[in-house]
Amino acid sequence: MTYNRDLQEDKEPIFDATKTLLNSLKMMILIVKDLKFRQNIEAGNLLLATDLANYLVEKNIPFREAHHIVGNIVAYAIEHQKPLESLTKEELNNFSKAFDKDAKDIISKELSISRKKTYGSTNKDLVKKQIDLSSLEENINKNL
Numbered sequence: 642m643t644y645n646r647d648l649q650e651d652k653e654p655i656f657d658a659t660k661t662l663l664n665s666l667k668m669m670i671l672i673v674k675d676l677k678f679r680q681n682i683e684a685g686n687l688l689l690a691t692d693l694a695n696y697l698v699e700k701n702i703p704f705r706e707a708h709h710i711v712g713n714i715v716a717y718a719i720e721h722q723k724p725l726e727s728l729t730k731e732e733l734n735n736f737s738k739a740f741d742k743d744a745k746d747i748i749s750k751e752l753s754i755s756r757k758k759t760y761g762s763t764n765k766d767l768v769k770k771q772i773d774l775s776s777l778e779e780n781i782n783k784n785l
Contacts (some may be wrong), residue, residue, distance in 0.1 A: 689725045689748050690715050692756070696747045700739040710737045726750070 690711050697707035714741050718725050725748045733740040746752060754763050761767075 645693050648743050687715065689750065689753055693725070693744075696744060697739055700738070700741075702739055757768065 693714065694704065694707045694711045697710060698704050702710070712773060714725070714728070714733065717732075717736075718728060728748065730740060733744050753760055754765065757764050758767065
């Protein structure tokens, strides 16, 4: 008699957990179904801002000052609805004379990605290497 009762009582937490999970999934569907993504200039500008700050630091400007300069550049770009990539050397020089002709090379999404060469970065060569390692690992696991 008690054995059967034990089996009944252990199912209640499972039913509660299932009900909670189903309600959570219903809520997630309501949230995600109307989700819209949009690209905006501000997001792109923020991605390249660090590269500009690093460029200025390499030109012997203290990071605190470089951060302030780049903050002003980003605010200018947003106010004028311009991506950082479209700023001219002359526009950059309005904020700091440290920007040389090579400054335009810094503010490129493609070059920004290729300059990142640490493990786990978005560098195309490193991503390809990880994909190749993953494929190799899968093949090894299949054959074991």
